[in-house]
Amino acid sequence: MxxxxxxxxxxxxxxxxxxxxxxxxxxxxxxxxxxxxxxxxxxxxxATFPSIRAFNRLLGIDEAEMLAATQGSFKLGIQFVDWRVKGEHYFHTFGDFGPLDGPMALWGQYHRVQARLGGQLGDHCLPTVMAREGRFRLPDTEGDAITARFDCAYHFxxxxxxxxxxxxxxxxxxxxxxxxxxxxxxxxxxxxxxxxxxxxxxxxxxxxxxxxxxxxxxxxxxxxxxxxxFSHWLPVDRAWAVPAERPEGTLTPYTRSTAQEAGWTWRIPLRERCGHGHVFASKFIDEDRAREQLLAQVDGKALAEPRLLRFTxxxxxxxxxxxxxxxxxxxxxxxxxxxxxxxxxxxxxxxxxxxxxxxxxxTPDAAAAFSDQQVRQYRRIRDFIILHYCLTERRDSELWRYMAALELPESLAYKIHTWRETGVLVGYDDEGFDRTSWLAIFAGMGHWPKRASPWMQEVPEAMALQYLRQRREALASITAGMPDHDTFLRHAVARAAG
Ligand SMILES: Cc1cc2nc3c(=O)[nH]c(=O)nc-3n(C[C@H](O)[C@H](O)[C@H](O)COP(=O)(O)OP(=O)(O)OC[C@H]3O[C@@H](n4cnc5c(N)ncnc54)[C@H](O)[C@@H]3O)c2cc1C
Structure with missing residues (x-):
């Protein structure tokens, strides 16, 4: 019933x-x-995930009104700092990299000519370029132009x-x-x-x-x-969280996650302040030191005492x-x-x-189906999160040595192996993250297939270079015509007020 x-x-x-x-x-x-x-x-x-926009729309929520009421800002993705090695960063944004399979797979052509072309795979993904430049506009709701093939979420x-x-x-x-x-x-x-x-x-x-x-x-x-x-695979079990003032000019349209000695810190910019936190594994660092590491990362005046949260x-x-x-x-x-x-x-x-x-x-069948699907989704997301850690080249602290030596869940080991050996991105049902997201992490962590697919050779190298350069130029020019995130948001919120 x-x-x-x-x-x-x-x-x-x-x-x-x-x-x-x-x-x-x-x-x-x-x-x-x-x-x-x-x-x-x-x-x-x-920090949220793009499908929150569809959820809000189903509830009949006006986006600008919600942003105005919640200190909200837009999120194009996450910048990962120091995850592979210290001093490097990459983005995982909610966009596309063009075709993922076949001879025109953009990542494959990029990897083939990377030495001549330079830059990063992210240079070919619109929201990554927007994030890097601090620009923002909403995706088109119709059509198949590149400006319709990205998404965004919120910080609030x-x-x-x-x-x-x-x-x-x-x-x-x-x-x-x-x-x-x-x-x-x-x-x-x-x-x-x-x-x-x-x-x-x-x-x-x-x-x-x-x-x-x-x-x-x-x-x-x-x-x-x-x-x-899951704590064997994901050993972090504590977080310090603190709100802080946000320095002028730092309303980035992305979350930042910076790898630390025993975990990672977050920086989430809201309109009038910034959220900061340090997620860490208490078996690798004590709470006081983790708190100090958080405060050392905060780029504005803390607005409260840091709060400790414990979880499994x-x-x-x-x-x-x-x-x-x-x-x-x-x-x-x-x-x-x-x-x-x-x-x-x-x-x-x-x-x-x-x-x-x-x-x-x-009914009992409905209950079982619901449970199974939800459990699968937790497992898939677990695998995706482990991926961020296990590809690291860092060995400078216990956490990173632990993660590099970890025996992976079979489902994840299979995906990494298949990518490494064949260049195929495996996607299952009930993935929270699609193959493009997996590609963003593999590429960001410098983890490429061992051999280029023979299909790639069907495209002359000069043509591949031209295709990639043209895409970069197109994205740079589209992005240059966009307002910065702050300006876009001020107008959006003012519309809600007026
Ligand atoms: C460190 C950290 C960072 C996070 N960052 C993110 C993020 O960036 N993005 C994201 O999506 N999620 C994030 N989360 C998760 C996010 O915090 C939760 O999804 C969100 O707060 C919802 O929590 P909740 O409503 O499930 O539980 P709670 O906020 O804990 O609410 C529980 C409710 O149950 C009530 N309750 C409990 N017991 C009783 C009782 N006996 N009688 C009556 N009432 C009771 C409480 O009063 C309260 O109202 C983060 C979590 C942590 C720990």
């Missing part, structure tokens, strides 16, 4: 994303959200975004209940019946969405769904059990290197709501 009474536990960005999606996508349902101000929310998570204040969604969800009928859940009652068949609050109130529902953060009150604690731990990387073995679906941190967590937490939430909601609306609604 399609559930009529949906209870969401948790009012962080996950809970309010869920409330906004259910009130929009299932208008007849009663949506209640329980949260505890005393327990609070985690309140970090400022996650607390303000949750508040923005809360107002939207409440306008559409969601009811917020303040209170701390101290007990959970279950039906004889194991389904959750109601949440019991500290003041004795009971909140009953026929479908529950666990958005209770790392506490995983329903999926983990109540239903006992085990946690699948992995996910619940099932993401839908009985009448409970877990979302956000209650479902799992992967380090924020590619900003995938919020993506996993809206992606899950995009799958869940159509399943619930099907005739038959929340």
């Amino acid at each position: 399609t559930p009529r009474r949906i209870v969401i536990l948790g009012g962080g960005s996950t809970g309010w994303m869920a409330a906004a999606a259910f009130t929009t996508g299932m208008p007849g349902a009663q949506v209640e959200l329980v949260e505890s101000e005393e327990l609070g929310i985690i309140g970090v998570g400022e 204040d996650a607390v303000l975004y949750a508040g923005f969604l809360r107002r939207l969800a409440e306008r559409r009928g969601a009811r917020r209940i303040e209170g701390k859940v101290v007990d959970v009652a279950r039906h004889p068949d194991g389904r959750v019946a109601y949440l019991k609050l500290a003041d004795g109130r009971e909140v009953a529902g026929d479908f529950f969405v666990d958005c209770s953060g790392f506490a995983s009150v329903l999926l983990g604690k109540t239903l006992g769904v085990p946690f699948v731990d 990387t992995g996910h619940r073995a099932q993401l839908w059990s009985h009448n409970v679906v877990g979302l956000g941190l209650a479902a799992g967590f992967l380090e924020p290197l590619e900003s995938t937490a919020i993506f996993l939430v809206h992606n899950a909601l995009g799958r869940l709501i159509p399943l619930l609306l099907q005739p038959g609604g929340a």
